[in-house]
Amino acid sequence: MLRNGAPRAGRAGGGLQSGRRSLVQAGRGTAETGCPIRRAGVPFKRRAFQGGGKAAGHKGRTSFERRDAGVKTGSVVLAGAGCGDASLLTEEVHRYLETCETLVYDDLIDGKLIGLVPESCEKIYVGKRCGRHSMKQEEINRLLIEKAREGRRVVRLKGGDPYVFGRGGEEFLALSEAGIPCSCLPGITSAIAVPAAAGIPVTHRNLSRSVTIVTGTTAREGRGRGPDLDFATLARLDGTLVILMGMHHLETIAARLMEEGKAPDTPAAVIMEGATSRQRCIRAPLRELAVRAKEAGMKAPAVIVIGKTAGLALLPEEKKGPLAGVRVDIAGSRSFVEHLSKRLLWEGARIRELEFLEIRPLPEPLPDFPPWNWLVFTSPNGVRVFLEKMKEERRDLRALAGKKIAAIGPGTGNALEGAGLYPDYMPERYDAACLGEGLCRRMREEGKEKEGNAALFLRAAAASPALPEAFERWGIPFLDWPLYETGADPEALERAAKQTEGSDAADYLVFGSASAVRAWFSREEEDAGPEEKRTFSKKPVYVCMGQSCGAQLQAMTQNPFLVAEESSVDGILECLRKEEEKES
Numbered sequence: 302m303l304r305n306g307a308p309r310a311g312r313a314g315g316g317l318q319s320g321r322r323s324l325v326q327a328g329r330g331t332a333e334t335g336c337p338i339r340r341a342g343v344p345f346k347r348r349a350f351q352g353g354g355k356a357a358g359h360k361g362r363t364s365f366e367r368r369d370a371g372v373k374t375g376s377v378v379l380a381g382a383g384c385g386d387a388s389l390l391t392e393e394v395h396r397y398l399e400t401c402e403t404l405v406y407d408d409l410i411d412g413k414l415i416g417l418v419p420e421s422c423e424k425i426y427v428g429k430r431c432g433r434h435s436m437k438q439e440e441i442n443r444l445l446i447e448k449a450r451e452g453r454r455v456v457r458l459k460g461g462d463p464y465v466f467g468r469g470g471e472e473f474l475a476l477s478e479a480g481i482p483c484s485c486l487p488g489i490t491s492a493i494a495v496p497a498a499a500g501i502p503v504t505h506r507n508l509s510r511s512v513t514i515v516t517g518t519t520a521r522e523g524r525g526r527g528p529d530l531d532f533a534t535l536a537r538l539d540g541t542l543v544i545l546m547g548m549h550h551l552e553t554i555a556a557r558l559m560e561e562g563k564a565p566d567t568p569a570a571v572i573m574e575g576a577t578s579r580q581r582c583i584r585a586p587l588r589e590l591a592v593r594a595k596e597a598g599m600k601a602p603a604v605i606v607i608g609k610t611a612g613l614a615l616l617p618e619e620k621k622g623p624l625a626g627v628r629v630d631i632a633g634s635r636s637f638v639e640h641l642s643k644r645l646l647w648e649g650a651r652i653r654e655l656e657f658l659e660i661r662p663l664p665e666p667l668p669d670f671p672p673w674n675w676l677v678f679t680s681p682n683g684v685r686v687f688l689e690k691m692k693e694e695r696r697d698l699r700a701l702a703g704k705k706i707a708a709i710g711p712g713t714g715n716a717l718e719g720a721g722l723y724p725d726y727m728p729e730r731y732d733a734a735c736l737g738e739g740l741c742r743r744m745r746e747e748g749k750e751k752e753g754n755a756a757l758f759l760r761a762a763a764a765s766p767a768l769p770e771a772f773e774r775w776g777i778p779f780l781d782w783p784l785y786e787t788g789a790d791p792e793a794l795e796r797a798a799k800q801t802e803g804s805d806a807a808d809y810l811v812f813g814s815a816s817a818v819r820a821w822f823s824r825e826e827e828d829a830g831p832e833e834k835r836t837f838s839k840k841p842v843y844v845c846m847g848q849s850c851g852a853q854l855q856a857m858t859q860n861p862f863l864v865a866e867e868s869s870v871d872g873i874l875e876c877l878r879k880e881e882e883k884e885s
Contacts, residue, residue: 375449377476378456379463381488385498385576387411389489394458397486401456403448405441409460409602412656412796416635423453424792438468442475449481462490466516466545492543495575495604499582500616503541508609511540517547517554517605528554536561541608548601552591558607563587568612573603578628578651579805584611620649623881624874627651630801630841632821633813634658634787636681637846640712641811641870648874653807655797658817662686662785663762666694670704673757673780675744679709679733679768683760684716686784698722707756709736710869731868732848733764737771744777755779762786763816765849789820798824809880810841811873815853818845822857842880846873 378397383389398404398417405425406415415424425444427436436444448455463469463485476483492514496503503512513535519528528550535542536558547554551571559565565588573581585593587607619625629645631638632655642652660682667690670676678684691697698721708714708724710731717724726743728735740756748754755778758768762783772779801807812818843862845851851864863880865872 375452376454376482376484377445377449377472379469379472379483379485380456380458381462381467381486381490382406382410382414382458382460383489384409384461384491384494385411385574385580386578387413389494389576390414391486391488394486394488397456398458400454402453403455404458405445405448405455406458407460410458412793412800413654414458415796416656416793418456423448438471442472445472445476446479446481449476449479459488460491462488465490465492465514491575491602491604492545495572496543496570496606496610498576498580499570499572500614501570501572501606502610502613502615503543503606505610505613508613509539509541511538512543513538513540514543514545517544517550530554530557532557533561536563541606541610544605544607546601547605548594548599548603551594551605554605555587555591559587563607567607568609569605569607570611571599571603571605573599573601574805575602575604578653581805584614622649623878625649627809627877627881628653628805628807628841629877630655630807630810631813632657632797632810633817634660634682636660636685637813640681641813641873644870644874650877653800655800655810657789657793657797657820658787658814659790659793660686660785660787662689663783667691667696668757668780668782670700670757673704673755675705675707675740675754675756676701677707677736677740677756677758677760677768678713678717679736679758679760679764681712681716682787683784684713684720687759688720690784707736707740709733710867711871712869731872733767734771734848737768741771741775741777745775748777757782759784761816765815767849787814787816789816789823794820794824807841809844809877811844811846811877812850812854813846815847815850818850818853818857844873844876846870 378401380394380397381391382394383391395417398414399419401418401422403423403425404415404418405427408428418424427441427444445455445457457463457472459467459469461467463472464487469485473483473485493503504510515530515535517528519530528547544554548571555569565586567587568584569587569590570582570584571590571594573579581597581599583593583597583599590605590607624645626649628651630653631641631645635656635658638654638656642654645652667687678687691700701722705725706717706722707726708717710727714724714727726740728739744754744756756772758764758779758781760768760781760783763786764781764783769779769781801810812821839860843854843858843860845854845862845864847868848864851862854862863876865876867875
């Protein structure tokens with residue numbers, strides 16, 4: 302653990318000295334919590350799909366990259382983010398996000414996509430959403446022109462497809478008139494994908510041979526008559542009618558269609574937060590749609606479908622098991638959130654990813670390895686940062702010849718094995734205290750036959766004190782070398798908090814570390830003093846991975862919470878299963 306910004310070294314008797322402290326003290330200051338926090342130094346990138354920065358087989362370069370080879374002139378790409386989950390992003394848009402210099406983005410964008418841009422990228426939120434525009438369209442046009450004229454590579458990221466009620470056409474014309482190079486990259490539109498996610502095909506050979514897409518919010522709206530649409534024509538259509546941005550006028554839309562002759566028993570549906578883990582769908586005859594939607598608490602963003610195909614529910618058989626349909630929020634770092642999400646998806650749980658913790662590698666080089674015959678890792682993040690530092694310092698795995706390796710648990714062990722390093726020791730219970738006691742016992746036994754037993758801890762700056770405390774009790778030399786520190790990205794934390802607002806509360810909120818707990822509850826300190834425990838609603842039930850995480854949560858809230866018996870993803874899954882079985 303850190304003391305006054307230096308690694309903590311311990312020794313027994315005349316053992317190893319801690320002379321390397323000055324190296325770290327000279328290079329590190331205190332983290333400034335008030336400054337903008339970016340993904341500085343993170344050596345591995347989030348992927349919304351499998352593959353590298355370029356699509357498999359793609360041998361060309363994006364126009365952004367081509368521009369670097371010639372004269373520097375700014376350009377703008379109007380890019381569709383797809384709808385709902387980040388996995389629906391196209392590979393082409395992904396490539397442009399990875400190379401842009403300015404990102405201008407709207408509401409309804411999965412937070413993962415914001416993290417795909419380079420660390421140095423300027424991010425500008427313009428918050429366009431029905432009834433709530435943080436910036437007028439004319440101002441957005443001027444902003445895009447201004448940034449392009451600065452010579453920047455600009456991505457204008459829009460939900461769905463830029464040309465499907467996204468005002469992409471207006472922006473393209475404004476840029477063209479200003480002489481700014483501009484292109485459009487399509488995205489998956491919610492008009493097609495959201496009904497499909499709810500089991501509704503917008504066309505079907507035997508039911509509907511056409512689809513009409515309209516917006517339920519228009520610039521000219523009649524007094525008390527809702528959007529300025531040709532309801533007479535829409536009512537006569539025999540195909541599927543898809544309405545975007547129409548929830549504010551749902552009752553009026555249904556009434557006007559029936560006035561113009563649409564059959565009251567026409568199948569209809571409302572899909573809220575489509576193509577996400579929070580998706581909800583209600584089906585009803587047109588005459589009952591508005592009432593049923595209100596009773597179910599359906600709100601924007603939602604897609605309205607009217608027509609024969611709305612009565613279909615072409616969905617796979619629901620998964621069975623204790624976690625099927627259970628709503629789980631996962632809070633923490635990228636690696637933890639993604640790992641647990643993948644496991645929970647196979648269990649049929651409804652996942653919401655709250656990724657807001659950043660892993661920030663520290664600048665100090667790795668210490669010399671010869672004095673230490675045991676290298677101790679306590680997290681997959683520590684392994685990743687260690688391996689990246691080895692590459693940066695041009696050290697290969699031969700530098701670890703003769704060293705033994707300890708891992709706190711299977712997650713850390715798997716990260717090591719991925720690099721061809723196999724742990725020599727792993728405790729029966731996966732926490733810092735058990736790791737310390739068990740490893741000290743083994744080292745003491747080995748020390749009877751071999752001189753120079755000592756350990757090098759390669760882990761986070763604010764890691765659990767239980768590990769060094771065990772070595773101090775046993776009198777075994779060690780050096781606690783911090784590789785990285787964790788901290789919340791304020792923008793990501795705000796996005797995560799917004800995701801959890803409203804009536805769709807999760808059943809469980811899982812924290813992967815004490816850092817995640819501190820960051821999450823720090824949002825409440827304006828309403829309650831830092832020493833005062835906060836009390837929250839019964840839902841969600843908090844779940845912790847590890848005793849240190851549980852201790853931090855106990856200090857922050859009076860609500861009961863669960864601690865996984867095993868400090869691992871498997872332990873969390875087992876904890877959730879047992880709780881659900883108990884509830885049922």
